[in-house]
Amino acid sequence: MAIQGPAVKRRKIGRELQALRETSGLTIEEAGSKIGRSDSTISRIETGVRDVQLIELKGLLDAYDAPAETREALLNLLSATPEETWWTVFDLPPKLDTYVGLEAEAATLRVYALGAVHSLLRTEDYARAVLRGTSPSAPAGEIDALHKFHMQRQQVLTRETTPLELVAVLDEACLWRQVGGLDCQREQLKHLIQQAEEVPNVVVQVLPYSKGAHSALSGSFTILDFPDPTEPAVVYVDSPGGSLYLQKPKDTRRFDQSHSRLRGLALDETESVRFMKTVLKEMQ
Template identity: 80%
Template sequence: MKRRKIGRELANLRETSRLTIEEAGQAIGRSDSTISRIENGKRDVQIIELKALLEAYDAPVETREALLNMHSASPEEAWWTDFDLPPNFDTYVGLEAEAATLRVYALGSVHSLLRSEEYARALLRGGNPSAPMGEIEALLKLHMHRQQVLTREGTPLHLIAVLDEASLWRQVGGPDCQRDQLRHLIGQAEQVPNITLQVLPYSKGAHSALNGAFTILDFPDPTEPAVVYVDSPGGNLYLQKPLDTRRFDQSHSRLRGMALDEADSVAFMKTVLKEIK
């Protein structure tokens, strides 16, 4: 989050100074791709680079002090540093921990924050069939710990999830495990006020997200841009450009409009629960 804020402030300063990305890079002896990555929050800015950019942009004294103080501030120790996370996943966990709202579309399986422990274990085992059990249990502990954002004191995360019907029927871990997962979902939908669950039935036909699940992260600061996270076999994608976030924002709104309302979704899940053999 700090990296994103510094990058955004530097981008604003560069635009105010009417320098292009290429000119900013030339001014401090860096490539235009480096400047772009700094501004997009994809790369830490070194202190020598920060000072040089602030000089090149002729930044006001107050702004210089604020950014230099932000850069030098020691970050709080994050709980996930105790875990051996999959590549690049620490970025997502950090963003999730900072988010105020998650808007989710889940397609093939139930979203991580909504999984029961046995369902999560079975899903991890199915996705990593050759992994040692110790590794599976370590990942399980991580995923279970992440769910604490839903019950944290003060401002628990607001989760707005659209679940495709496929995620309700797929018998992860077998029928008993799937039935327990459905009971878990029903309990969350009925008892947790900061969780909004809607089911998108097969009968609704084609829609804009048939090609995969996604998560939109919104932050407490209204000036902090949303981030769209897409997990795929080819790698994790973090989309921040307004054109991309607006496209997914519209997609999620359409999905919610197509999905059953909250009460009907609970009734639908109870019907599926009865029919799983």
């Protein structure tokens, strides 16, 4: 059995447990009651946000009267030791840990960025300015650690084996907002142009203001697609109210359609580079 990365492993176990629960006819609340856990805990286990403990897994398998073959497969999957991950040295909040685990195992990221350039396309100075702006009360040491983490994340685009494919639609606001000041923003624009022109696995499209209203005015989102075609896509939405991981087919289909529409509205790759160069010239 191939060893899964921690994030994908959690999702596989969660999906199997959800299927078993639904087959058994139990609700989330009833399943939680069977093993002395809250319904929110069962929900987090099923969506892969939280690890399931061995005692919990055995209890749920008993509650669902799982077939012996399924029981053995899930217990073996839980006990399989995942490869060591580089981000374990960082003290990340649980949801960010979940996200970077999924990102590291993804084949493609389809992104819409509304307010700032996506993390994987940021320069060091721009990334630090974003962190300072979004976390004004955070200690300098925390900002330094998060900055180092986000810079290291970008290696998914240049890894030797199957580098991540990034398809980013950037709202025009990402180009004009002077994050970190004028010089910082100009360097960020130069970097975006270089990435778009020279990195084959990076696609950058600009969505100009002139295109008017569209389906993603409410905010940015990321769709993560995986190499294994049986592994469902995940939609990640970050907001001031918290981070969401959407995995139901109706949700992923809605965002898939939205991203396709945004790409259709946006300038194509050549036009986008030309547009970014024009903004750079005008940004004096």
